[in-house]
Amino acid sequence: MTNTIGDMEKADVILITGSNTTENHPVISTYIKRAVKFKGAKLIVVDPRRIKIAGFARHWLRSNLGSDVAWINGMMHVIIKENLYDKEFVNARTEGFEQLKAMVEKFTPEYVEEITGIPAQKLTEAARMYAQAKAASIVYCMGITQHISGTDNVKSLANLAMLCGNLGIEGGGVNPLRGQNNVQGACDMGGLPNVFTGYQSVNNADAVKKMEAAWGVSGLSDKPGLKVTEMLPMAHTGEMKALYIIGENPLVSDPDLNHAKKSIEHLDFLVVQDIFLTETAQLADVVLPSACFAEKEGTFSNTERRVQRVRKAVDAPGQAMDDWRITCEIAKRMGYAMDYADAEAIMKEIASVTPSYAGITYERIDYEGIHWPCPAADHPGTPILHTAQFPIGKGKFHAIDYIPPAESTDKEYPMYLTTGRVLYHYHTKTMTGKTEGLNERSPGSFVEISFKDATAYGLRDGDTVEIASRRGTITSAVKVSGMAVSGTVFIPFHFIEGAANMLTNAALDPVSGIPEYKVCAVRLAKAA
Amino acid sequence: MDTQNLIVINGNEFTFTPGETILQVARRNSIPIPTLCHLKKANPTGQCRICVVEVEGARSLVASCAAPAGPNMVVRTETPAVVEARRLVLQLMLSSGNHNCAARVSDDNEWSRFQLEVNRYDKTDALCPVWGDCELQHLAYQYQVSAERFPKTEVPYEMEDVNPFIVRDFSRCIKCGRCVQACNDVQVNNAISFGYRGTDTKIVAAEDKALKDSDCVFCGECVQVCPVGALVEKNARYDVRPWECEKVRTTCSYCGVGCQLWLHVKEGKVVKVSGVEDVAPNYGSLCVKGRFGFDFIHSPERLTDPLIKENGKFRKATWDEALNLVARKLGDIKEKNGGDSIGVLTSARVSNEENYIANKFTRAVLKTNNIDHCARL
Ligand code: SF4
Ligand code: SF4
Numbered sequence: 001m002t003n004t005i006g007d008m009e010k011a012d013v014i015l016i017t018g019s020n021t022t023e024n025h026p027v028i029s030t031y032i033k034r035a036v037k038f039k040g041a042k043l044i045v046v047d048p049r050r051i052k053i054a055g056f057a058r059h060w061l062r063s064n065l066g067s068d069v070a071w072i073n074g075m076m077h078v079i080i081k082e083n084l085y086d087k088e089f090v091n092a093r094t095e096g097f098e099q100l101k102a103m104v105e106k107f108t109p110e111y112v113e114e115i116t117g118i119p120a121q122k123l124t125e126a127a128r129m130y131a132q133a134k135a136a137s138i139v140y141c142m143g144i145t146q147h148i149s150g151t152d153n154v155k156s157l158a159n160l161a162m163l164c165g166n167l168g169i170e171g172g173g174v175n176p177l178r179g180q181n182n183v184q185g186a187c188d189m190g191g192l193p194n195v196f197t198g199y200q201s202v203n204n205a206d207a208v209k210k211m212e213a214a215w216g217v218s219g220l221s222d223k224p225g226l227k228v229t230e231m232l233p234m235a236h237t238g239e240m241k242a243l244y245i246i247g248e249n250p251l252v253s254d255p256d257l258n259h260a261k262k263s264i265e266h267l268d269f270l271v272v273q274d275i276f277l278t279e280t281a282q283l284a285d286v287v288l289p290s291a292c293f294a295e296k297e298g299t300f301s302n303t304e305r306r307v308q309r310v311r312k313a314v315d316a317p318g319q320a321m322d323d324w325r326i327t328c329e330i331a332k333r334m335g336y337a338m339d340y341a342d343a344e345a346i347m348k349e350i351a352s353v354t355p356s357y358a359g360i361t362y363e364r365i366d367y368e369g370i371h372w373p374c375p376a377a378d379h380p381g382t383p384i385l386h387t388a389q390f391p392i393g394k395g396k397f398h399a400i401d402y403i404p405p406a407e408s409t410d411k412e413y414p415m416y417l418t419t420g421r422v423l424y425h426y427h428t429k430t431m432t433g434k435t436e437g438l439n440e441r442s443p444g445s446f447v448e449i450s451f452k453d454a455t456a457y458g459l460r461d462g463d464t465v466e467i468a469s470r471r472g473t474i475t476s477a478v479k480v481s482g483m484a485v486s487g488t489v490f491i492p493f494h495f496i497e498g499a500a501n502m503l504t505n506a507a508l509d510p511v512s513g514i515p516e517y518k519v520c521a522v523r524l525a526k527a528a
Numbered sequence: 529m530d531t532q533n534l535i536v537i538n539g540n541e542f543t544f545t546p547g548e549t550i551l552q553v554a555r556r557n558s559i560p561i562p563t564l565c566h567l568k569k570a571n572p573t574g575q576c577r578i579c580v581v582e583v584e585g586a587r588s589l590v591a592s593c594a595a596p597a598g599p600n601m602v603v604r605t606e607t608p609a610v611v612e613a614r615r616l617v618l619q620l621m622l623s624s625g626n627h628n629c630a631a632r633v634s635d636d637n638e639w640s641r642f643q644l645e646v647n648r649y650d651k652t653d654a655l656c657p658v659w660g661d662c663e664l665q666h667l668a669y670q671y672q673v674s675a676e677r678f679p680k681t682e683v684p685y686e687m688e689d690v691n692p693f694i695v696r697d698f699s700r701c702i703k704c705g706r707c708v709q710a711c712n713d714v715q716v717n718n719a720i721s722f723g724y725r726g727t728d729t730k731i732v733a734a735e736d737k738a739l740k741d742s743d744c745v746f747c748g749e750c751v752q753v754c755p756v757g758a759l760v761e762k763n764a765r766y767d768v769r770p771w772e773c774e775k776v777r778t779t780c781s782y783c784g785v786g787c788q789l790w791l792h793v794k795e796g797k798v799v800k801v802s803g804v805e806d807v808a809p810n811y812g813s814l815c816v817k818g819r820f821g822f823d824f825i826h827s828p829e830r831l832t833d834p835l836i837k838e839n840g841k842f843r844k845a846t847w848d849e850a851l852n853l854v855a856r857k858l859g860d861i862k863e864k865n866g867g868d869s870i871g872v873l874t875s876a877r878v879s880n881e882e883n884y885i886a887n888k889f890t891r892a893v894l895k896t897n898n899i900d901h902c903a904r905l
Contacts, residue, residue, distance in 0.1 A: 426817055
C-alpha cells in the first residue's frame with residue numbers, strides 16, 4: 001500500500017475493486033465502512049459480484065470478468081475529456097500523459113459499456129466522483145491481479161491515481177491488500193526470483209557485489225530465477241530436479257491442479273517443510289516439521305508495510321523447529337555456516353544489507369510497528385509513499401489497451417466462473433480447517449449462483465451440481481445468492497473436495513506470472 | 529495561560545482542548561471516573577450513568593462521558609451525591625439476573641438458594657464465568673453495594689449458545705449497549721441492536737434471531753467490549769480464568785492486515801485470543817479467523833517429527849538423519865545438474881527472518897535465483 005490503513009478514514013472517495021473486503025480483510029473493511037457511515041466518504045465498488053461492501057457504496061459498477069483495463073481507461077477518458085484531471089500534478093510529477101490521452105481516446109463510456117457491461121451513465125458519474133474528490137483512495141486485491149492482464153490492471157489503477165493527483169497525499173493512494181500475513185515481507189526479504197532484499201536487483205552488479213561481501217561468498221548468480229508458475233512446468237519437462245518448499249501448499253492453490261500434481265511427481269527430490277502434512281507434503285521425499293507463528297520470535301510486514309513483532313507464546317510440538325533454524329542446519333551440512341543466536345540477530349543482518357529496513361530494530365518496534373522505508377535508526381518510517389517524488393523520479397503513465405481474458409464462454413461452456421475466498425477460511429484451509437466452529441460456519445465447497453440462473457437450470461439451494469471446464473470436473477453444492485450476477489458463478493478455492501482449481505485456467509500474466517484464477521468458462525449440470 | 533480552556537477537577541486545574549469531554553480530561557490526568565457503557569472508539573451514549581459527576585451550578589449530576597469540558601467548570605468526581613447515584617445504578621444492575629459473584633450478599637440461606645438456582649441455569653457449580661474479570665463486580669466491591677436493596681427481578685430470556693463461538697447470557701446483561709456500539713459503530717456489521725422496551729429490553733440480532741441466523745460475522749468485537757459476563761467466548765467460558773493465564777502479544781498469522789493479538793496462554797496452550805487495544809493497525813478489533821481460528825496451533829495433526837519416505841511410506845526420522853539426507857541430495861543434484869535445477873518456494877506465512885534465510889540459502893548455497901513464494905496463487 002502507498003498509504004496506511006488508518007488513512008482510509010481520511011479519504012473523501014474510496015474506490016474498491018477486485019477486493020471482497022469484508023470477507024478477506026475484515027478489519028480493513030471496518031475502516032472503510034466507518035469512513036462511509038461517519039465521515040461522509042463516498043464509496044465506489046467495481047466488482048463482478050454484489051459483495052457485501054457494495055451495500056455501503058454510492059455506486060456499484062458490475063463489470064464483466066477481466067474487463068478492468070476497459071473501465072479504468074473509460075474513467076480516464078471521461079476525466080480527461082471533462083478536464084477534471086490534476087494538471088499541476090500531471091505536469092510536475094508525471095510523464096507520458098500524451099500517450100495515455102491518445103490511448104484512452106477510444107474508450108468512450110459507450111464503448112466501455114459494450115466491453116464491461118457497466119452502463120455508460122454510471123461509469124461517467126463514478127469517474128466524476130473519483131476525480132472531484134480532494135483525496136481518493138484506490139483499494140484492490142486479487143480480483144485485479146489474478147488475470148492474464150493483471151500487471152496491466154495494476155498499472156491502469158496507478159494511471160488513474162496519478163491522473164487525479166491522488167498519490168503522496170493523505171487519504172489517497174493505490175492500496176493493494178495482501179492476502180496472506182507476510183506476502184509483503186516475503187517480497188521484501190528477497191523471496192522473489194529477480195531481487196535480493198529490499199528489491200535490489202540480482203542483475204545489478206553492485207548489489208551482487210554487496211551481497212557477496214556480506215555473505216562471504218563468490219559467484220552469486222546474476223540471472224533472474226524462475227517464478228513458481230514456471231518452476232512446475234519445468235519440473236514436468238525434467239529441467240527442474242528438486243524443490244524445497246517452505247510453508248506452502250501449491251497442490252491446492254495452483255491453477256490446473258491435475259497438471260500441478262503430475263509435475264511435482266516428476267521431481268527427483270522434494271522436501272517440504274510445514275506445520276501439517278499438507279497435500280503437497282504427502283508427495284515429498286522428506287518432510288521437515290516446523291514451528292507455527294505462536295511458537296517463534298520474528299517479524300511480519302503487513303499490507304501497509306508496517307514491520308511488526310511476532311512473539312513466542314508456547315513451545316512447538318515434538319521436534320518441530322523454527323523454519324530458519326532448519327534452513328540454517330541444511331546450509332551447514334552443505335558446507336556453508338549460517339549461525340545466528342536468535343531471530344533478532346537475523347534482523348540485524350537484514351537491516352545491514354537492506355536500505356529500506358536499515359533503521360528497523362526489535363527495540364524500536366516493540367510497542368508499535370514501523371512502516372518501511374525506514375533507512376536509519378532515527379528515521380520515523382514512511383507511512384505515505386511518494387509524497388515528494390517517485391523512486392524513478394517522474395511517475396510514468398502507461399498507455400494500455402484492453403485485452404480480453406484468455407478464455408471466454410461458448411456453446412459448450414456457457415457460464416463464467418470466478419474464484420475467491422470466504423470469511424471463515426483461509427487459503428488452503430490447513431489452519432482454519434482445524435477449528436470446528438469455522439467448519440461449522442463454512443462446511444464445504446459451494447457454487448454461488450444467481451436466482452435467475454438457478455431457475456434456468458432448475459437448481460435449488462443445496463442441490464449437488466457438476467461443474468466442468470476444459471480442464472476438469474468437480475461436484476459442489478448449489479448456493480443461490482444475491483451476490484451472484486447471472487451468467488457468472490463463484491466457487492471458493494479453499495476446499496480440496498470440490499476444488500475450484502481443478503477448473504481454473506493456468507494462463508499466466510506474462511510479467512507477474514500470476515494465473516488467471518478469476519476467469520474461466522464452465523458448464524453446469526445437475527448431478528444425477 | 530489561556531484561562532478559557534481551564535477546568536477544575538477535585539480542586540486541581542487542568543487544561544483541555546475544546547470538544548474534550550470531562551471524562552477525557554479526567555482520564556488524561558489519571559483521575560479515575562468509573563464507566564460501563566463508555567466505548568473509546570464510539571460516540572458516548574450516556575446510557576449507564578455510572579460516570580456521573582457533580583458540576584458546580586448544574587441542576588443535576590452530569591454524565592461525564594458525554595458532557596464537554598467547559599471554561600472554568602468546577603467538577604467533583606466522588607462527592608456523597610455522586611457516590612450515592614453510582615451505588616443506586618449498581619444496585620439496580622445487580623438486582624436483575626444472575627450476578628452470582630458474591631457481590632450479591634444476602635443472609636446465608638437466601639444466598640445458597642440463589643447460588644444453586646444460578647448453577648442449575650448455568651449447568652455448572654462454578655461462580656460466574658467472568659468472576660474476577662468483570663467491571664460490574666469490580667465496581668460493586670469498590671462501592672460496597674449488595675443486591676439487597678431491590679427485589680430480584682427475573683430475566684425472561686433464555687441463554688443462547690447455538691453458535692460455535694459466542695454464548696449470549698441475557699441473565700448477566702446490564703444493557704449498557706457497548707456491544708451494540710461495537711457492532712454498529714466500530715465494526716459496522718449492523719447485526720445487533722436494542723430490542724423491546726423498558727424492563728423487557730434485550731439486545732437482539734435482526735428480529736430477535738439467533739446470532740448464527742443473523743448478519744453477525746462473529747468478529748467478537750462485542751465479546752471483547754462486554755464489561756460483564758453476558759457475552760463470553762464459548763470455548764473459554766468457565767475454562768479460562770484470567771489469573772490462570774499469561775498473555776503474549778503477537779501479530780495475527782492470517783491476512784495481511786497484521787492485527788495485533790494477545791494470545792492467552794494457560795498451561796502451555798493458547799486458549800483464547802483478544803485484540804490489543806490502543807495500537808495500530810486494529811486498535812482492538814479482530815475478525816473471526818484471528819479471534820477464533822487458533823485451534824490449529826495445538827492440533828493433534830501437527831507434524832512433530834521429521835519424516836522420510838521409504839517405499840512409498842513415511843517413517844519417522846531423527847533431525848540428523850533427515851537433514852543429512854536433504855543436504856546430501858540437494859548437494860548431489862547441484863553438483864550434477866547445477867544450482868538452477870533446484871527451486872525454493874519460500875512462504876508468505878513465515879517470518880521476515882525466515883524468508884531472509886531462505887533467500888540467503890538459495891542464492892549463497894544453492895547458487896541459483898530460483899526462489900519464489902505462492903502469494904500470487
Ligand atoms: S460478533 Fe461482531 S458481528 Fe456479531 S454481534 Fe458481535 S460485534 Fe456484531
Ligand atoms: S484478525 Fe482477521 S483481519 Fe486481522 S489480521 Fe487476522 S485475519 Fe486479518
